[in-house]
Amino acid sequence: MATETPVDARTRGRGDIPEAFTWNLSDIYPSWSEWEAGLGEFERMLSGYAELRGTLAQGAERLLKAFRLGDDLGQLSYRIWYYAGLTYDQDQRDNAANARRQKVQILFAKAAEARSWFTPELLRIPLTTVREWMAADADLAVYRFAIESTYHQQEHVLDEKGEHLLSLSSRLGDVPHDIHSMLANADIKHPVITLLDGKQVTLTYGQYNALLQTNRHQADRAAAFHAFHETFAANANTYAAVYNGVLQRDWFIAQSRQFKTTLEAALHANDIPPAVVENLVATAKAGTEPLRRYHRLRKRVLGVETYHAYDQLVPLIDCERKYEYSRVTDEIVESMKPLGVAYQNSVRQAFEGRWIDVYESPGKRSGAYSAPVYGVQPYRLLNYNDTLDSVFTLAHEMGHSMHTMLSEAHQPFVYSDYTIFVAEVPSTLSEMLFFDHMLSRTTDQRERIVLLQHAIDDIVGTFYRQCLFADYELQAHRLAEVGEPITAEALSTIYFDLFKAYHGDAMTYDDSARITWARVPHFFGSPYYVYQYATCYASSAQLIQTITSGSVDERREGVERFLELLRAGGSDYPMNLLKRAGVDLSTPAPAEAVVKQLDRRVTQLEQEIDLCP
Numbered sequence: 332m333a334t335e336t337p338v339d340a341r342t343r344g345r346g347d348i349p350e351a352f353t354w355n356l357s358d359i360y361p362s363w364s365e366w367e368a369g370l371g372e373f374e375r376m377l378s379g380y381a382e383l384r385g386t387l388a389q390g391a392e393r394l395l396k397a398f399r400l401g402d403d404l405g406q407l408s409y410r411i412w413y414y415a416g417l418t419y420d421q422d423q424r425d426n427a428a429n430a431r432r433q434k435v436q437i438l439f440a441k442a443a444e445a446r447s448w449f450t451p452e453l454l455r456i457p458l459t460t461v462r463e464w465m466a467a468d469a470d471l472a473v474y475r476f477a478i479e480s481t482y483h484q485q486e487h488v489l490d491e492k493g494e495h496l497l498s499l500s501s502r503l504g505d506v507p508h509d510i511h512s513m514l515a516n517a518d519i520k521h522p523v524i525t526l527l528d529g530k531q532v533t534l535t536y537g538q539y540n541a542l543l544q545t546n547r548h549q550a551d552r553a554a555a556f557h558a559f560h561e562t563f564a565a566n567a568n569t570y571a572a573v574y575n576g577v578l579q580r581d582w583f584i585a586q587s588r589q590f591k592t593t594l595e596a597a598l599h600a601n602d603i604p605p606a607v608v609e610n611l612v613a614t615a616k617a618g619t620e621p622l623r624r625y626h627r628l629r630k631r632v633l634g635v636e637t638y639h640a641y642d643q644l645v646p647l648i649d650c651e652r653k654y655e656y657s658r659v660t661d662e663i664v665e666s667m668k669p670l671g672v673a674y675q676n677s678v679r680q681a682f683e684g685r686w687i688d689v690y691e692s693p694g695k696r697s698g699a700y701s702a703p704v705y706g707v708q709p710y711r712l713l714n715y716n717d718t719l720d721s722v723f724t725l726a727h728e729m730g731h732s733m734h735t736m737l738s739e740a741h742q743p744f745v746y747s748d749y750t751i752f753v754a755e756v757p758s759t760l761s762e763m764l765f766f767d768h769m770l771s772r773t774t775d776q777r778e779r780i781v782l783l784q785h786a787i788d789d790i791v792g793t794f795y796r797q798c799l800f801a802d803y804e805l806q807a808h809r810l811a812e813v814g815e816p817i818t819a820e821a822l823s824t825i826y827f828d829l830f831k832a833y834h835g836d837a838m839t840y841d842d843s844a845r846i847t848w849a850r851v852p853h854f855f856g857s858p859y860y861v862y863q864y865a866t867c868y869a870s871s872a873q874l875i876q877t878i879t880s881g882s883v884d885e886r887r888e889g890v891e892r893f894l895e896l897l898r899a900g901g902s903d904y905p906m907n908l909l910k911r912a913g914v915d916l917s918t919p920a921p922a923e924a925v926v927k928q929l930d931r932r933v934t935q936l937e938q939e940i941d942l943c944p
């Protein structure tokens with residue numbers, strides 16, 4: 332591992348960062364001219380669809396050819412997309428890279444058009460016929476799950492006329508999200524407040540969050556909270572009307588496709604029973620006692636007379652510890668020990684060979700991700716800044732990368748990608764293992780408190796908050812389903828009642844919080860999405876129990892099942908994959924595992940705090 336000479340992160344350019352900490356995109360293409368050639372090849376291959384059109388019914392050989400063409404195009408698409416996309420993300424001021432990225436997007440739209448006939452034509456062949464073909468042809472049988480799940484979608488596909496109408500309406504369906512985005516971003520007037528020290532702050536989203544996470548004066552946090560939410564409350568009726576658009580659209584689509592509820596419509600593609608979500612929200616709501624205990628503890632440690640929503644994020648204690656990248660990579664490898672030596676070696680491999688773009692630099696995309704460049708390697712983008720948060724982000728993204736590496740190694744291309752429903756399992760499990768390792772290693776009591784708070788806040792944010800959100804979405808959609816009026820008041824009441832049901836007497840409530848629903852982008856952009864963060868977290872909570880406790884044999888079996896889940900990629904419906912790993916989301920057990928985990932962590936934190944001088 333290279334070591335780094337420290338340069339002030341805020342002022343250094345990309346050129347000042349040692350090469351070892353930047354990703355090497357020439358593993359994808361040596362230069363833009365090879366990338367150009369890739370585009371040309373992609374376009375040439377597309378013409379294969381025209382030759383196949385109208386011939387699928389002729390037999391297995393034609394269908395196989397079409398699937399293989401899809402695979403070839405798919406594999407190439409990863410390279411041409413990510414070469415341009417990753418170059419752009421390393422400096423988003425790079426107009427040439429942006430133009431190239433858009434060129435790929437245009438090409439992809441062309442590809443979608445070129446193969447748009449494929450699914451309808453496949454579905455005109457009786458499934459029994461295709462099953463006979465698969466029984467006789469092992470190469471075609473590789474595509475069994477892809478084929479069966481396409482037919483599974485068909486149950487709710489309308490006739491040609493109906494589908495045409497629905498496709499026309501889809502443009503209308505995007506409008507509520509666009510309006511919300513304009514209202515909450517482009518046109519919003521961020522409030523300005525004056526802090527106790529006389530400083531003025533404009534409460535952009537970033538500033539608002541930073542203030543709530545760092546400001547030690549409750550009066551400042553309160554002022555920020557009220558001003559921020561009043562901005563939304565000022566347009567409450569407009570937000571409600573926009574959200575009504577989302578609800579009515581979802582109900583329209585569900586009814587058109589003959590689903591009984593909007594939830595059923597949303598879950599059908601992944602074959603997830605609605606009971607999973609209903610179970611999840613019920614178990615979370617019944618398991619709020621450790622959540623309340625945490626907030627009561629926070630109230631005591633922060634020494635506030637009354638404890639409010641705006642007191643949830645500020646750290647219990649200050650800890651200046653820095654986590655240097657070069658040191659933590661070894662810690663992360665070490666922390667994966669329960670998963671076995673082979674897994675650890677792969678993690679080590681994924682830290683080497685310049686697959687990671689580590690540090691912030693001017694124009695670089697914010698946040699973090701793992702990009703699965705098929706046939707090359709998973710690349711990670713980070714904005715690593717030596718904080719504990721950035722170490723956990725690194726452990727998280729490493730989980731995604733390992734998932735990619737294992738599924739690519741064990742699945743045919745068609746199943747190498749996995750759905751979001753399982754994607755956050757290895758990433759959150761990675762974080763949990765890393766947490767266990769760090770906690771067992773440190774003798775610094777302040778660090779233990781900071782680690783525990785991090786783990787607890789993670790459970791609160793990834794599980795409880797998302798369950799509350801899922802519950803809100805369910806109740807709001809039900810208003811549309813039964814034809815109740817959808818007003819700002821009705822939506823605020825649903826949200827506020829839920830917020831109170833979760834926090835009970837552990838919090839003092841402010842009316843400003845009623846409007847919170849208006850500022851959650853997922854509600855407007857991707858309904859019935861956030862619950863998946865919670866189901867993934869619950870799955871990990873249950874898996875880590877089997878991996879780290881019990882007899883040697885039990886643990887070995889738990890690890891094997893977990894690795895099997897990663898190797899399985901997208902080769903089956905997510906519920907089935909998880910069931911094979913020992914997680915049955917149709918029961919309350921996984922969500923209960925989170926409640927128990929939180930309970931344990933809060934007890935640990937209470938003990939550490941009582942010992943702390």
Ligand SMILES: [Zn+2]
Pocket residue numbers: 727731755758
């Ligand atoms: Zn993730």
